Amino acid sequence: MSWLKLGLFVSSALGNGISASNPNPNPPKEALEQVKRTTGDMVMGRFMGQTLAVVAVIPTLAEAAITVALKYPSSTSSRVLDFLGYDPSRCSTELSGTFLTGAALATLGGIGRCWCYRTLGQYFTFQLTLYRDHHLITSGPYAVVRHPSYTFVLMICTGIAVVHGAPGSWLRSAAAFAPLRYAIMLVCSSIILVSWKFMLQRLPLEDEYLRRHFGREWEAWASRVRYWLVPGII
Numbered sequence: 001m002s003w004l005k006l007g008l009f010v011s012s013a014l015g016n017g018i019s020a021s022n023p024n025p026n027p028p029k030e031a032l033e034q035v036k037r038t039t040g041d042m043v044m045g046r047f048m049g050q051t052l053a054v055v056a057v058i059p060t061l062a063e064a065a066i067t068v069a070l071k072y073p074s075s076t077s078s079r080v081l082d083f084l085g086y087d088p089s090r091c092s093t094e095l096s097g098t099f100l101t102g103a104a105l106a107t108l109g110g111i112g113r114c115w116c117y118r119t120l121g122q123y124f125t126f127q128l129t130l131y132r133d134h135h136l137i138t139s140g141p142y143a144v145v146r147h148p149s150y151t152f153v154l155m156i157c158t159g160i161a162v163v164h165g166a167p168g169s170w171l172r173s174a175a176a177f178a179p180l181r182y183a184i185m186l187v188c189s190s191i192i193l194v195s196w197k198f199m200l201q202r203l204p205l206e207d208e209y210l211r212r213h214f215g216r217e218w219e220a221w222a223s224r225v226r227y228w229l230v231p232g233i234i
Helices: 003-019 039-071 075-083 097-123 148-165 175-214 216-224
Strands: none
Touching: 003 039, 003 097, 003 148, 039 075, 039 148, 039 175, 097 148, 148 175, 175 216
8 A cells, every 4th residue: 555545545535524514603593594494404414424424534544554554564563454354465556547536536526615615705504594695606616507516525425435446445355344345335325316316406496595585696697607516417
């Protein structure tokens, strides 16, 4: 296991951590328009991000332990490798195309999510929220698609699954931890599917709130930026 590969594992996990972190505290109620909070808001806000964070951290810690154990061999290192089921014939230090694709998706997704945080500033909240003095933000990633933060979340979720499912990864190679592998695969797949369902329900709802609040300003923006998530596709 190379330090470079470990660094990419860590950057992928950090990208996920960024996506699960609320950049703004809960705003005071008197500053808000009343917006109905759906069950999807509560599930996504409280559970989904934290669950995916745990899923990303566990195999990343195992990869880190293997890297250190291989770089600094000792009796303790041997016990660590044995415990983690390290198999040199199956674990690989090579940076495969599959692994690099996953790491790029997760890392760029985290960077993109930060871009959304900075662009929206105080207006970025996990709960669907409209301030009484709300301004419509149409710059940065919001000049490309109307809901880029969701695009970056999907990139992160997919990237995490690809990184830890790539050939040569600990999670895929350690036979003793096959149940954990299947559990993580199930969780990642479920989160991606639930995220799609949630987003397809929430996107038109967000658009409707913004359209009612900003009127012609929103309509002009929507006529320029036609797509929700991916230009030319959706």
